[in-house]
Amino acid sequence: DGGITQSPKYLFRKEGQNVTLSCEQNLNHDAMYWYRQDPGQGLRLIYYSQIVNDFQKGDIAEGYSVSREKKESFPLTVTSAQKNPTAFYLCASSIARTSNQPQHFGDGTRLSIL
Amino acid sequence: GENVEQHPSTLSVQEGDSAVIKCTYSDSASNYFPWYKQELGKRPQLIIDIRSNVGEKKDQRIAVTLNKTAKHFSLHITETQPEDSAVYFCAAYDYKLSFGAGTTVTVRA
Numbered sequence: 001d002g003g004i005t006q007s008p009k010y011l012f013r014k015e016g017q018n019v020t021l022s023c024e025q026n027l028n029h030d031a032m033y034w035y036r037q038d039p040g041q042g043l044r045l046i047y048y049s050q051i052v053n054d055f056q057k058g059d060i061a062e063g064y065s066v067s068r069e070k071k072e073s074f075p076l077t078v079t080s081a082q083k084n085p086t087a088f089y090l091c092a093s094s095i096a097r098t099s100n101q102p103q104h105f106g107d108g109t110r111l112s113i114l
Numbered sequence: 115g116e117n118v119e120q121h122p123s124t125l126s127v128q129e130g131d132s133a134v135i136k137c138t139y140s141d142s143a144s145n146y147f148p149w150y151k152q153e154l155g156k157r158p159q160l161i162i163d164i165r166s167n168v169g170e171k172k173d174q175r176i177a178v179t180l181n182k183t184a185k186h187f188s189l190h191i192t193e194t195q196p197e198d199s200a201v202y203f204c205a206a207y208d209y210k211l212s213f214g215a216g217t218t219v220t221v222r223a
Binding site: 033040041042043044045048058059090100102103104105106107108 | 115118120145146148156157158159160163165203205207210211212213214215216
């Protein structure tokens, strides 16, 4: 969906380094999500936010951090505590906070270790 | 929490034949079931979804059925075409979306 922009498309992390993945949406959606996708696996939820200045841990939050200072933006930081960060990271948004509404995805960021 | 299992993991069909992917879920409170199609290196795209108050939904060559009692739902693709080749994911929503592991569909010309 053109309304969700993830950057960069490719990112390389050095040992001990924190890196931040950007996610911006212009859909006026309340809820935003971060997923991790590994080969041969489904998407796993890292963090989600249903409203500005609030976010919740997902299934695999360890080694990651997020912020939600603006409705449009939900950046994800992969910290040095995440020992196996190589994966495809997908950001998504949905229109409403708590309802079961369709989630729309960005194009993803592929993170690799140098 | 919710656990979604998806079968088969790979599916090869002849062009024009039908493809069926099945998913089961564990949480009876789940009430929304989307299906996503993901082409290699691209974003997942929502192709169809169904809510727990509906048993079946159809959109052209794609249909989804839901059996709440048995806690399973299925995706049916009829008259398959080469452009249907992709990875398909099912998901179930209780308070968050939980995804199946995916099915790689290959349509042979």
